[in-house]
Amino acid sequence: MNLILLTDNDFISASQVRLNDRRAEHIRTVHRADAGEVLLVGLIGGKIGYGTVEEINETSVSLAVTLEREPPKPLDLKLFLALPRPKYLARCLQTATSLGVKQIYLMNSYRVEKMYWSCAQLAPAEINRACLLGLEQARDTVLPTVHMKRLFKPFVEDELPALIAGTTAVLAHPSAPTPCPFSLQGETSLAIGPEGGFIDYEVQKLKEIGFQAVHTFERILKVETALASLIGRLK
Amino acid sequence: MNLILLTDNDFISASQVRLNDRRAEHIRTVHRADAGEVLLVGLIGGKIGYGTVEEINETSVSLAVTLEREPPKPLDLKLFLALPRPKYLARCLQTATSLGVKQIYLMNSYRVEKMYWSCAQLAPAEINRACLLGLEQARDTVLPTVHMKRLFKPFVEDELPALIAGTTAVLAHPSAPTPCPFSLQGETSLAIGPEGGFIDYEVQKLKEIGFQAVHTFERILKVETALASLIGRLK
Numbered sequence: 001m002n003l004i005l006l007t008d009n010d011f012i013s014a015s016q017v018r019l020n021d022r023r024a025e026h027i028r029t030v031h032r033a034d035a036g037e038v039l040l041v042g043l044i045g046g047k048i049g050y051g052t053v054e055e056i057n058e059t060s061v062s063l064a065v066t067l068e069r070e071p072p073k074p075l076d077l078k079l080f081l082a083l084p085r086p087k088y089l090a091r092c093l094q095t096a097t098s099l100g101v102k103q104i105y106l107m108n109s110y111r112v113e114k115m116y117w118s119c120a121q122l123a124p125a126e127i128n129r130a131c132l133l134g135l136e137q138a139r140d141t142v143l144p145t146v147h148m149k150r151l152f153k154p155f156v157e158d159e160l161p162a163l164i165a166g167t168t169a170v171l172a173h174p175s176a177p178t179p180c181p182f183s184l185q186g187e188t189s190l191a192i193g194p195e196g197g198f199i200d201y202e203v204q205k206l207k208e209i210g211f212q213a214v215h216t217f218e219r220i221l222k223v224e225t226a227l228a229s230l231i232g233r234l235k
Numbered sequence: 236m237n238l239i240l241l242t243d244n245d246f247i248s249a250s251q252v253r254l255n256d257r258r259a260e261h262i263r264t265v266h267r268a269d270a271g272e273v274l275l276v277g278l279i280g281g282k283i284g285y286g287t288v289e290e291i292n293e294t295s296v297s298l299a300v301t302l303e304r305e306p307p308k309p310l311d312l313k314l315f316l317a318l319p320r321p322k323y324l325a326r327c328l329q330t331a332t333s334l335g336v337k338q339i340y341l342m343n344s345y346r347v348e349k350m351y352w353s354c355a356q357l358a359p360a361e362i363n364r365a366c367l368l369g370l371e372q373a374r375d376t377v378l379p380t381v382h383m384k385r386l387f388k389p390f391v392e393d394e395l396p397a398l399i400a401g402t403t404a405v406l407a408h409p410s411a412p413t414p415c416p417f418s419l420q421g422e423t424s425l426a427i428g429p430e431g432g433f434i435d436y437e438v439q440k441l442k443e444i445g446f447q448a449v450h451t452f453e454r455i456l457k458v459e460t461a462l463a464s465l466i467g468r469l470k
Contacts, residue, residue: 002455072453095460138454182417182468218307219373220237221463225330228460229467233417 001026003139004041004051005132006065017041017051020060027053027061042141043067044132071141075100076187077235078163082109082194083148084223086119090130095224097134097144099231105163107149109202111194117150152202161209164189169211172230173203176213184234192226236261238374239276239286240367241300252276252286255295262288262296277376278302279367306376310335311422312470313398317344317429318383319458321354325365330459332369332379334466340398342384344437346429352385387437396444399424404446407465408438411448419469427461 004027010017019027027033033053041051041063048071051063083106084092096104108117120126127146135141149155167187172180174197191198191211198206203213216230239262245252254262262268268288276286276298283306286298318341319327331339343352355361362381370376384390402422407415409432426433426446433441438448451465 095457098454098456098460099464100454137457140454219333219335219375221333222330222372224460225333225463228456228463229334232464232467 001030001136002040003048003136003141004039004063005136005141006041006043006051008043011065012062015065016054016062017065018060018062024059024061028056033061039063040139041065041067042071042135042139044135044141044143046141047071048139048141072100072139074102074142075231075235077101077231078103078105078167078187078189079227080105080107080160080189080191081223081227082107082192082198083112083116085195086116086121088223089119089121090126090133091224092227093127093130093144093146094134094137095227096231097131097140098138099228100138100140101231102142102144103147104144105147105149105155107155108152109194110152110199111196117148122148153205156202156205156209160206164210169209170234171198171203171206171211171213172216172226173197173213174215174217176215178212178214180214180216180230180233182233188234190230190234192223192230195223236265236371237275238283238371238376239274239298240371240376241276241278241286243278246300247297250300251289251297252300253295253297259294259296263291268296274298275374276300276302277306277370277374279370279376279378281376282306283374283376307335307374309337309377310466310470312336312466313338313340313402313422313424314462315340315342315395315424315426316458316462317342317427317433318347318351320348320430321351321356323458324354324356325361325368326459327462328362328365328379328381329369329372330462331466332366332375333373334463335373335375336466337377337379338382339379340382340384340390342390343387344429345387345434346431352383357383388440391437391440391444395441399445405469406433406438406441406446406448407451407461408432408448409450409452411450413447413449415449415451415465415468417468423469425465425469427458427465430458 037053039051042048047067049067051065055062167189169189171191272288274286277283282302284302286300290297402424404424406426
């Protein structure tokens, strides 16, 4: 927790918050803060600043809060990710969020198992939790929007063309002959397939609407490793 | 487990192995293989090929093995990593191994807590296990060599100059003004500091022997995310 994230509900006056959940626990046991200690805080969706510990006890922590600067710039990259295996989903969301991605589209593919779409990890509260961990890690306050697109064809045909308009759209695909570019300027769209990759039909559909299929790794990487590596390379 | 890794000890004849540990369990419960099924196998330190299931029962799996092709090319990058917090160590090793790094130096820094050097996760068996997971992930057979350098100054003064000779040596440092380069050709050395970064003295020492300090992210990333992102960018 490199940043203590606050919500409007935490405020007990215009410039004071009281915390009594895992954040209070963290301030007590990890920061081991005493009254007077100054901690980095941020308002979700808002500014970053400082919180001075006013009172700390077994059940709650009160902070006097000054919010003064903007959060880091968002990454100018939209992520289109074939829905990962449930046990990897939270880590992927956390990684993408920590890298500054603000638009995440979880999409279907032939190789995404149907049952993944009904997994507990897709509940809004779970997604929110994973994204908050990413913000806390990266000292950011702006949550990404996570969209679910359960039908490949209607999404790719009817929605995706408008979403990628004006962006450089790149599809990471193991068997593509073109190497992945480095350091793209301007808005970028990045599509990453499921384990085993998008099938030929899907690659074809994505190419038709403007994605360039690019080759990346000889190796098979975890989705979150591939994600971080591709974003590091592209932006 | 995208590749079943074999050791010389698994062979019961020139071209047959018998497995009875987690690999057999994996073949039974994840592959759900029957006799005749063909699985991807690789000999640790050697070639990759196919294993045909000859017999499978509750306690063991026998495979007829043909090894035929070389593992993927190693990444031409040496990694110098300030010893991470024990709970992140295995993931860092696994990630670096899956990306093809073959020389990993875990080094000291002022901000590495002393007790990290005596953690259970640094036991050779634990390090080996993490690296094997990375190989299985990436379908590689060649284990990295993991070196431990508990003393910053003697390592940097007496050993590091020879290790980075002839390579482009890059130090990822949050406050460096120079941006991190993209797509380096030839042998590369990458140094990554601890949480909070190398201290000024350490940065100075690394610069003196030829490291270029480069700025990377505005955001604070997990070591394994930073690692993947930097390697994706550099190579």
